[in-house]
Amino acid sequence: MIPFMPTLTPFRVRYSETDAQKRAHHSHYPVWFEMGRAEYCRAKGFDYRAMEEGGVFLVVAKLECRYTGSLRYDDLAVIETRLVRVGRRILEFSYRVTESSSGAVAALGSTILVPVDEAGRVVSLPDDVFSLLTPCTEEEPAPVPSLSDISLPSGG
Amino acid sequence: MIPFMPTLTPFRVRYSETDAQKRAHHSHYPVWFEMGRAEYCRAKGFDYRAMEEGGVFLVVAKLECRYTGSLRYDDLAVIETRLVRVGRRILEFSYRVTESSSGAVAALGSTILVPVDEAGRVVSLPDDVFSLLTPCTEEEPAPVPSLSDISLPSGG
Amino acid sequence: MIPFMPTLTPFRVRYSETDAQKRAHHSHYPVWFEMGRAEYCRAKGFDYRAMEEGGVFLVVAKLECRYTGSLRYDDLAVIETRLVRVGRRILEFSYRVTESSSGAVAALGSTILVPVDEAGRVVSLPDDVFSLLTPCTEEEPAPVPSLSDISLPSGG
Amino acid sequence: MIPFMPTLTPFRVRYSETDAQKRAHHSHYPVWFEMGRAEYCRAKGFDYRAMEEGGVFLVVAKLECRYTGSLRYDDLAVIETRLVRVGRRILEFSYRVTESSSGAVAALGSTILVPVDEAGRVVSLPDDVFSLLTPCTEEEPAPVPSLSDISLPSGG
Numbered sequence: 001m002i003p004f005m006p007t008l009t010p011f012r013v014r015y016s017e018t019d020a021q022k023r024a025h026h027s028h029y030p031v032w033f034e035m036g037r038a039e040y041c042r043a044k045g046f047d048y049r050a051m052e053e054g055g056v057f058l059v060v061a062k063l064e065c066r067y068t069g070s071l072r073y074d075d076l077a078v079i080e081t082r083l084v085r086v087g088r089r090i091l092e093f094s095y096r097v098t099e100s101s102s103g104a105v106a107a108l109g110s111t112i113l114v115p116v117d118e119a120g121r122v123v124s125l126p127d128d129v130f131s132l133l134t135p136c137t138e139e140e141p142a143p144v145p146s147l148s149d150i151s152l153p154s155g156g
Numbered sequence: 157m158i159p160f161m162p163t164l165t166p167f168r169v170r171y172s173e174t175d176a177q178k179r180a181h182h183s184h185y186p187v188w189f190e191m192g193r194a195e196y197c198r199a200k201g202f203d204y205r206a207m208e209e210g211g212v213f214l215v216v217a218k219l220e221c222r223y224t225g226s227l228r229y230d231d232l233a234v235i236e237t238r239l240v241r242v243g244r245r246i247l248e249f250s251y252r253v254t255e256s257s258s259g260a261v262a263a264l265g266s267t268i269l270v271p272v273d274e275a276g277r278v279v280s281l282p283d284d285v286f287s288l289l290t291p292c293t294e295e296e297p298a299p300v301p302s303l304s305d306i307s308l309p310s311g312g
Numbered sequence: 313m314i315p316f317m318p319t320l321t322p323f324r325v326r327y328s329e330t331d332a333q334k335r336a337h338h339s340h341y342p343v344w345f346e347m348g349r350a351e352y353c354r355a356k357g358f359d360y361r362a363m364e365e366g367g368v369f370l371v372v373a374k375l376e377c378r379y380t381g382s383l384r385y386d387d388l389a390v391i392e393t394r395l396v397r398v399g400r401r402i403l404e405f406s407y408r409v410t411e412s413s414s415g416a417v418a419a420l421g422s423t424i425l426v427p428v429d430e431a432g433r434v435v436s437l438p439d440d441v442f443s444l445l446t447p448c449t450e451e452e453p454a455p456v457p458s459l460s461d462i463s464l465p466s467g468g
Numbered sequence: 469m470i471p472f473m474p475t476l477t478p479f480r481v482r483y484s485e486t487d488a489q490k491r492a493h494h495s496h497y498p499v500w501f502e503m504g505r506a507e508y509c510r511a512k513g514f515d516y517r518a519m520e521e522g523g524v525f526l527v528v529a530k531l532e533c534r535y536t537g538s539l540r541y542d543d544l545a546v547i548e549t550r551l552v553r554v555g556r557r558i559l560e561f562s563y564r565v566t567e568s569s570s571g572a573v574a575a576l577g578s579t580i581l582v583p584v585d586e587a588g589r590v591v592s593l594p595d596d597v598f599s600l601l602t603p604c605t606e607e608e609p610a611p612v613p614s615l616s617d618i619s620l621p622s623g624g
Binding site for chain 1: 327328330331332334337339384385
């Protein structure tokens with residue numbers, strides 16, 4: 001396993017995730033990002049549930065998402081997840097959601113997570129988790145899309 | 157009605173919105189922002205549903221959220237919604253979610269929305285909507301929180 | 313306060329609750345039932361959150377829902393909640409969801425709930441809760457809709 | 469392919485699907501049932517999305533669910549889906565959700581669905597769909613759990 005490789009997590013858009021515009025509602029992308037993150041951690045040997053059982057939780061401190069396309073019911077899509085920053089008290093992941101058959105990118109996103117204890121106080125990542133994840137970002141596998149400004153969809 | 161005034165939308169955290177950390181899951185904040193936006197539009201006399209029935213839809217092109225606190229089941233909270241930018245092809249709203257009894261800010265966010273037609277092509281806002289919303293941003297009622305960098309919760 | 317009176321909880325259908333059929337997705341009705349139940353308990357002086365903090369939780373053991381109409385985005389609706397059975401180890405609520413402007417019934421439902429401890433073992437309701445809720449069902453205010461057989465929507 | 473065989477659809481419990489009791493919230497089971505139904509239809513050669521594009525929609529007319537266990541975050545579970553009744557204007561499915569590693573049944577459910585047109589009027593199933601699904605129920609592969617009365621979880 002090459003540590004810094006992104007993971008690819010496939011999923012199908014559920015009917016309950018669509019909205020009256022017949023597209024997936026924008027609030028489900030953070031849920032998909034979280035699925036991608038879970039599979040990323042599993043692939044790197046990091047058992048998130050075990051860490052929680054040990055009293056350390058990751059909370060999302062910041063979320064960004066740029067919607068560059070859309071997904072319909074039953075579309076097969078893929079979440080590409082990268083770990084772009086690791087610190088004792090911070091993890092940053094980036095995500096790309098792509099519709100499988102067309103290759104069209106539906107969304108780009110990122111989340112910053114912070115380890116906390118049961119009372120919600122910021123703590124340090126357990127050493128084993130820190131050691132496991134640190135090599136995952138030592139080389140940048142691809143330019144991470146900048147989210148700092150918005151390029152609107154072209155059209156009409 | 158003073159056009160540029162923010163709207164305040166109260167809501168209670170539903171049990172279904174909590175997660176295993178006994179706090180509201182971060183993916184519900186975009187849903188609450190949308191509720192705040194709906195009430196904002198209603199308060200300004202803009203009937204969003206009627207616009208959709210006329211064939212113009214608003215899609216979220218960008219979402220940002222900084223989580224600065226948390227909410228528990230049954231907490232009464234308020235969404236403070238502001239319109240911070242209006243163009244023919246862009247609307248930007250900002251949001252502040254506050255727990256009512258303590259006044260603690262749980263999250264700050266913003267969304268950029270773009271008007272599209274049924275086929276998803278960007279179109280111009282209908283004239284009446286544009287005219288109605290433009291005065292709402294003519295004066296800035298309060299500094300809008302910058303989301304460009306993250307200040308982590310203090311602690312540990 | 314008349315103990316056995318149903319409670320009426322108003323809510324608006326959120327955009328995120330619609331689906332590609334431009335109606336509220338059927339999975340949100342259980343969430344609305346839960347909202348109705350929360351407000352019912354609050355109205356009767358039963359603080360559900362406090363009971364949970366004391367280590368007793370209510371879990372849903374059975375859910376039934378008959379969909380007799382539909383709701384659209386931004387519809388104002390009302391949940392009418394009744395407590396139809398109280399035992400030491402069982403509570404049964406019934407619900408009616410009505411679209412406000414037309415009075416059309418969108419759904420009828422019921423849930424059976426069981427008190428459990430943190431480990432998920434069935435326990436008895438705390439005495440104060442049992443005493444508080446028992447009078448709420450002593451008279452039947454209206455025929456509770458039978459859910460035992462399905463009458464299909466008429467049409468075509 | 470043996471027509472009347474149930475389908476087995478695996479899924480993992482998402483963090484966003486948990487609630488403050490650290491178990492999956494009961495409102496997600498109808499969503500999982502729908503996933504099971506979608507995969508059932510796909511396995512039998514019935515393209516639901518194509519039927520919708522042709523103007524026929526299935527709406528849920530009745531839902532029942534008995535919760536006999538629970539699921540935690542990241543549990544791997546399986547939805548076993550059966551078609552138990554087919555008529556020109558009615559379809560009934562039953563579901564069993566099982567936690568994979570223990571084999572414990574988390575829930576049993578059923579849904580009755582009715583074909584409608586875009587205006588919501590009941591219509592007949594298209595002939596090809598009716599012909600495709602009818603053989604799927606000609607033999608009953610296993611006793612379908614009765615949902616007519618509730619057996620409470622034992623305990624305390």
